[in-house]
Amino acid sequence: MxxxxxxxxxxxxxxxxxxxxxxxxxxxxxxxxxxxxxxxxxxxxxxxxxxxxxxxxxxxxxxxxxxxxxxxxxxxxxxxxxxxxxxxxxxxxxxxxxxxxxxxxxxxxxxxxxxxxxxxxxxxxxxxxxxxxxxxxxxxxxxxxxxxxxxxxxxxxxxxxxxxxxxxxxxxxxxxxxxxxxxxxxxxxxxxxxxxxxxxxxxxxxxxxxxxxxxxxxxxxxxxxxxxxxxxxxxxxxxxxxxxxxxxxxxxxxxxxxxxxxIKPIRDVHSLTDSFNNLTDKAFYQKLACQDFFGITLTDETLIPNAMARLRQIYPNIIALNWENGYAAALDYHGEKGQEIRQKDPMTLLTEFYEKVANEPLTSQQEKWAKAALKKASQPKDGGHN
Amino acid sequence: MxxxxxxxxxxxxxxxxxxxxxxxxxxxxxxxxxxxxxxxxxxxxxxxxxxxxxxxxxxxxxxxxxxxxxxxxxxxxxxxxxxxxxxxxxxxxxxxxxxxxxxxxxxxxxxxxxxxxxxxxxxxxxxxxxxxxxxxxxxxxxxxxxxxxxxxxxxxxxxxxxxxxxxxxxxxxxxxxxxxxxxxxxxxxxxxxxxxxxxxxxxxxxxxxxxxxxxxxxxxxxxxxxxxxxxxxxxxxxxxxxxxxxxxxxxxxxxxxxxxxxIKPIRDVHSLTDSFNNLTDKAFYQKLACQDFFGITLTDETLIPNAMARLRQIYPNIIALNWENGYAAALDYHGEKGQEIRQKDPMTLLTEFYEKVANEPLTSQQEKWAKAALKKASQPKDGGHN
CATH class of the missing domain: 3.60.21.10 (Metallo-dependent phosphatases)
Structure with missing residues (x-):
C-alpha cells in the first residue's frame, strides 16, 4: 500500500x-x-x-x-x-x-x-x-x-x-x-x-x-x-x-x-568447472537446464579430443571453453614436455594426433595424402614476382 | 489570399x-x-x-x-x-x-x-x-x-x-x-x-x-x-x-x-567548358562567383602542367576536372602518338616531363637522383621469403 x-x-x-x-x-x-x-x-x-x-x-x-x-x-x-x-x-x-x-x-x-x-x-x-x-x-x-x-x-x-x-x-x-x-x-x-x-x-x-x-x-x-x-x-x-x-x-x-x-531469464548463464567425464555423465547433467548458456572449464590434464563438439551435444549453448591449467598443459600428454612437442616434425605430430583422436593409425593412403598436403603447404605460394 | x-x-x-x-x-x-x-x-x-x-x-x-x-x-x-x-x-x-x-x-x-x-x-x-x-x-x-x-x-x-x-x-x-x-x-x-x-x-x-x-x-x-x-x-x-x-x-x-x-544557394554549382587560358583570364573569371562549386572541362589539346592546382587558385571549390578529349589526348603533345610515349623508358619520360613543367632541363644532380630512384623502384621489394 x-x-x-x-x-x-x-x-x-x-x-x-x-x-x-x-x-x-x-x-x-x-x-x-x-x-x-x-x-x-x-x-x-x-x-x-x-x-x-x-x-x-x-x-x-x-x-x-x-x-x-x-x-x-x-x-x-x-x-x-x-x-x-x-x-x-x-x-x-x-x-x-x-x-x-x-x-x-x-x-x-x-x-x-x-x-x-x-x-x-x-x-x-x-x-x-x-x-x-x-x-x-x-x-x-x-x-x-x-x-x-x-x-x-x-x-x-x-x-x-x-x-x-x-x-x-x-x-x-x-x-x-x-x-x-x-x-x-x-x-x-x-x-x-x-x-x-x-x-x-x-x-x-x-x-x-x-x-x-x-x-x-x-x-x-x-x-x-x-x-x-x-x-x-x-x-x-x-x-x-x-x-x-x-x-x-x-x-x-x-x-x-x-x-x-x-527477473528470471529464459536461458540463464552458468560457469561450470569439472572433468569431461563428470560433465558428460547423465546423472550430472540431467539435473541441469542444458539449454542455458554455459562457460565450461575442464579440469582434465589429458587431451580430450573434440571436446567442444562432444560437450555441445549435451550443452548446445556453450559460450566459452577453457582448460583449468591451460590447453598446453592438457596437450602435454604421455609426460612429454611442450618443448619436445614443438621439436617434432609436422608429419609426426599429425600421425600422433590422428591416432589419439581416431584410436587407430593412419592408413597408407591417408599417410600419402598427408605427406602430399604437407609438402604443398611448405612450398612458396607464387613462383612469379610483381 | x-x-x-x-x-x-x-x-x-x-x-x-x-x-x-x-x-x-x-x-x-x-x-x-x-x-x-x-x-x-x-x-x-x-x-x-x-x-x-x-x-x-x-x-x-x-x-x-x-x-x-x-x-x-x-x-x-x-x-x-x-x-x-x-x-x-x-x-x-x-x-x-x-x-x-x-x-x-x-x-x-x-x-x-x-x-x-x-x-x-x-x-x-x-x-x-x-x-x-x-x-x-x-x-x-x-x-x-x-x-x-x-x-x-x-x-x-x-x-x-x-x-x-x-x-x-x-x-x-x-x-x-x-x-x-x-x-x-x-x-x-x-x-x-x-x-x-x-x-x-x-x-x-x-x-x-x-x-x-x-x-x-x-x-x-x-x-x-x-x-x-x-x-x-x-x-x-x-x-x-x-x-x-x-x-x-x-x-x-x-x-x-x-x-x-x-531557393538561392550560398555556393551555386556550375559547369564550365573552356580553354585554360580563357578560364584563367581575369576578364572572364571576375564576372563569376569564384567561391561557387565548379565542374571544369578543359578544351585544351596540349598538356597543362599542374592544371588543378593552378585553377584552384582562382576557383577554390572545383568539384571535378576533365579534359574534353580525355587526358590521354592532352598528353599526346608534340604530335607524338600515345603508343610512342608508352615505348619510351622511364628516364626519358621523366626528363621530358620535367622540361615541360619547369621549362628547363634537369640539372646533373637531379639526373643522378632520378636515376638512383628509378633503379631502386625497379628492384624487388624484399629479398627474403616467408
Whole structure:
C-alpha cells in the first residue's frame, strides 16, 4: 500500500538492447526480460520507470535494435501510460538517442542526453527527479565555461552544487545517473568495494540526495549503500556475471524503502568447472537446464579430443571453453614436455594426433595424402614476382 | 489570399541531410536552404509542409546529421507550429527514421515509414493527406498477403484501390509519395520524359488524386503534369544538376494552383567548358562567383602542367576536372602518338616531363637522383621469403 505522500519508482538500467553473448543472439531474452519489468511496474503500481543509461549496447545500434527499444518504450509510456525517466549512458550515442525528446515530454517520457538538461528537475507532487546523463569532462568544461575542470570529482562537485540550488526542501530528491561510483568512503565495511580507479566518483558527494538510481555496473550489489544503488542489468551479459542476481529495484519514497524484484531469464548463464567425464555423465547433467548458456572449464590434464563438439551435444549453448591449467598443459600428454612437442616434425605430430583422436593409425593412403598436403603447404605460394 | 475552403501546402523533398558534394561539406548550404524553406512556409502562411522522402542522405546518418535534421523539424513543428507531412525515401532507414513517430502526431507532425500507414489519411477540414513511404515489393507482398505481386505496377494498383476506398468525395485528395514516375502516359508531349525503366510507375495510375507530391528525382521539371510533381531537392547535389532551378512548390487546393518558389544557394554549382587560358583570364573569371562549386572541362589539346592546382587558385571549390578529349589526348603533345610515349623508358619520360613543367632541363644532380630512384623502384621489394 502506498501512503498519500509516498511515491514509488521502478529502477532499472543497462538494458544494452542489441547485445550478443559470445555470438549468441539475446533478442528473445531481452524481450522477455522487458515483459517482466513491465509486469512488475504494473503490479507494483509505480509512479514511473527509471532507466539509468545504456539503453542500447552500441552508439550505432542495428535497425532491429532500434525497432525493439522503440516498441518497449511505446508499450510502457503510450500503452501503459507510465512516466519514464531515462538518461543516455556511455554505450549510447547521446545525439542519436535524443531524437524526439522534445515530443516525448508531452506524455511524461523524460529523456536526458545532455549535461545542460540535468539541472532542471521534473517536479512531481512529492519528488524532484534530476536526470544526469553520462558526460565527458569536456562537456562539463563547456557547460561551466571552465577549462580548469580536469577530473570527474571537480565536475561532479560543480554539478551537485548547481542541482542543490534547485532543491525544494519539502520534496524527495531523486537523482538518475550513469557513472563509476567509488564506494570506499562509505562506513559499512562490506560496501568498501573499490570500483575502477581513475574516473570513479566518491558516492559521499551525493549524500544530499535521498536516492541515487545508478546505471553503469551490471551487478546490483556493486554498491551497497542504502541511498545509492546500481539496479544492475536485467540480464547476465557476460560469464563474469554468472553468479549475480538480476532484477530491478522498487523505491518507495515515504517511508523510504528499497525492494529488489528478481527477473528470471529464459536461458540463464552458468560457469561450470569439472572433468569431461563428470560433465558428460547423465546423472550430472540431467539435473541441469542444458539449454542455458554455459562457460565450461575442464579440469582434465589429458587431451580430450573434440571436446567442444562432444560437450555441445549435451550443452548446445556453450559460450566459452577453457582448460583449468591451460590447453598446453592438457596437450602435454604421455609426460612429454611442450618443448619436445614443438621439436617434432609436422608429419609426426599429425600421425600422433590422428591416432589419439581416431584410436587407430593412419592408413597408407591417408599417410600419402598427408605427406602430399604437407609438402604443398611448405612450398612458396607464387613462383612469379610483381 | 486564401479563400475559406482553400488549403495551402509547401511541397519539398530530397533534403539528403548529410550529403557531401565531391568531398565538400554542405552543412552550411543545407542549414541555409532550410532557413529559406522555413521563411517561405511562414510568409506564404501554409497549412502544412510536405517532405516527400529522403530526409537523410544515408540509412545510417552521422551523428551531426541526426542533430541537424532534428533541429530543423523541431523549428518547423514545435517553434513555428507548422504541421509536417513526411515520408521515408529510399535513402532513409524506415526503421531508424520511425523513432518517435507515435509521439510526433500529437503536434501534427505526421511521419510515415511503413506501407501499412499509407491507407489512413490525415483528415483536414477540406483535404485528405495520404502518405505513402518508399517501399520494396516484398513489403507489398506482405501487406496484401499476396506473393503473386511481382512489379511496382501491380503493387501500386492495389495500393491506390485501397486508398480510394477511403476517399471523401467532398475533399481534396493529396498524396505524398517517393518513387520513379514514368510520365510517358501523359498527353502533353513535353512531359513525355521516360525516367528509369524497370521500377518506373505510370503516373496515369494516380489520376484520381488531385495532387501527387513526389520525391526521388532531384529536378523540379522531371515530370511536368499539373497534378503530380517532383519538388526537386533544395540544393544541387551533383554536377548533373548544375542547370536545374531549385526551390519548393506552393500548392493551393481551391482553386488549384501551383507556384514555384526558388531557393538561392550560398555556393551555386556550375559547369564550365573552356580553354585554360580563357578560364584563367581575369576578364572572364571576375564576372563569376569564384567561391561557387565548379565542374571544369578543359578544351585544351596540349598538356597543362599542374592544371588543378593552378585553377584552384582562382576557383577554390572545383568539384571535378576533365579534359574534353580525355587526358590521354592532352598528353599526346608534340604530335607524338600515345603508343610512342608508352615505348619510351622511364628516364626519358621523366626528363621530358620535367622540361615541360619547369621549362628547363634537369640539372646533373637531379639526373643522378632520378636515376638512383628509378633503379631502386625497379628492384624487388624484399629479398627474403616467408
Amino acid at each position: 502506498k501512503g498519500p505522500k509516498m511515491m514509488r519508482f521502478l529502477h532499472t538500467a543497462d538494458w544494452h538492447i542489441g547485445r550478443r553473448l559470445h555470438g549468441f543472439d539475446l533478442t528473445e531474452e531481452q524481450k522477455n526480460a522487458f515483459l517482466q519489468i513491465q509486469k512488475i511496474a504494473l503490479v507494483e503500481n509505480v509512479d514511473g520507470v527509471i532507466i539509468a543509461g545504456d539503453l542500447y549496447d552500441r552508439s550505432l545500434p542495428a535497425e532491429d535494435s532500434v525497432g525493439l527499444l522503440n516498441s518497449m518504450i511505446e508499450k510502457l509510456n503510450l500503452t501503459d501510460k507510465l512516466p519514464i525517466y531515462a538518461i543516455s549512458g556511455n554505450h549510447d550515442s547521446a545525439q542519436r538517442l535524443s531524437t524526439g525528446t522534445k515530443w516525448f515530454k508531452q506524455t511524461n517520457f523524460y529523456l536526458h542526453t545532455q549535461l545542460k538538461e540535468a539541472f532542471e528537475p521534473v517536479e512531481l507532487p512529492n519528488t524532484q527527479v534530476f536526470m544526469l546523463p553520462y558526460f565527458e569532462i569536456f562537456e562539463a568544461q563547456q557547460y561551466f565555461n571552465d577549462d580548469s575542470i580536469k577530473d570527474l570529482d571537480q565536475a561532479f562537485k560543480l554539478i551537485i552544487t548547481e542541482m542543490k540550488a534547485a532543491f525544494d526542501p519539502k520534496k524527495f530528491h531523486l537523482l538518475v545517473a550513469h557513472f563509476f561510483a567509488d564506494g570506499s568512503a562509505t562506513t559499512e565495511s562490506e560496501s568498501k568495494l573499490r570500483i575502477g580507479g581513475l574516473g570513479a566518483v566518491p558516492i559521499s558527494l551525493f549524500k544530499d540526495f535521498d536516492y541515487v538510481a545508478l546505471g553503469h555496473l551490471h551487478g546490483k550489489d556493486a554498491l551497497q549503500t542504502d541511498h545509492a544503488r546500481y539496479s544492475g542489468s536485467p540480464l547476465k551479459f557476460s560469464l563474469s556475471e554468472a553468479n549475480q542476481k538480476k532484477g530491478v529495484y522498487i523505491i518507495d519514497t515515504d517511508p523510504f524503502k528499497l525492494t529488489f524484484k528478481p | 486564401k479563400g475559406p475552403k482553400m488549403m495551402r501546402f509547401l511541397h519539398t523533398a530530397d533534403w539528403h541531410i548529410g550529403r557531401r558534394l565531391h568531398g565538400f561539406d554542405l552543412t552550411e548550404e543545407q542549414k541555409n536552404a532550410f532557413l529559406q524553406i522555413q521563411k517561405i512556409a511562414l510568409v506564404e502562411n501554409v497549412d502544412g509542409v510536405i517532405i516527400a522522402g529522403d530526409l537523410y542522405d544515408r540509412s545510417l546518418p552521422a551523428e551531426d546529421s541526426v542533430g541537424l535534421l532534428n533541429s530543423m523539424i523541431e523549428k518547423l513543428n514545435l517553434t513555428d507550429k507548422l504541421p509536417i507531412y513526411a515520408i521515408s525515401g529510399n535513402h532513409d532507414s524506415a526503421q531508424r527514421l520511425s523513432t518517435g513517430t507515435k509521439w510526433f502526431k500529437q503536434t501534427n507532425f505526421y511521419l510515415h515509414t511503413q506501407l501499412k500507414e499509407a491507407f489512413e489519411p490525415v483528415e483536414l477540414p477540406n483535404t485528405q493527406v495520404f502518405m505513402l513511404p518508399y517501399f520494396e515489393i516484398f513489403e507489398a507482398q506482405q501487406y496484401f498477403n499476396d506473393d503473386s505481386i511481382k512489379d511496382l505496377d501491380q503493387a501500386f494498383k492495389l495500393i491506390i484501390t485501397e486508398m480510394k476506398a477511403a476517399f471523401d468525395p467532398k475533399k481534396f485528395h493529396l498524396l505524398v509519395a517517393h518513387f520513379f514516375a514514368d510520365g510517358s502516359a501523359t498527353t502533353e508531349s513535353e512531359s513525355k520524359l521516360r525516367i528509369g525503366g524497370l521500377g518506373a510507375v505510370p503516373i496515369s495510375l494516380f489520376k484520381d488524386f488531385d495532387y501527387v507530391a513526389l520525391g526521388h528525382l532531384h529536378g523540379k521539371d522531371a515530370l511536368q503534369t499539373d497534378h503530380a510533381r517532383y519538388s526537386g531537392s533544395p540544393l544541387k547535389f551533383s554536377l548533373s544538376e548544375a542547370n536545374q532551378k531549385k526551390g519548393v512548390y506552393i500548392i493551393d487546393t481551391d482553386p488549384f494552383k501551383l507556384t514555384f518558389k526558388p
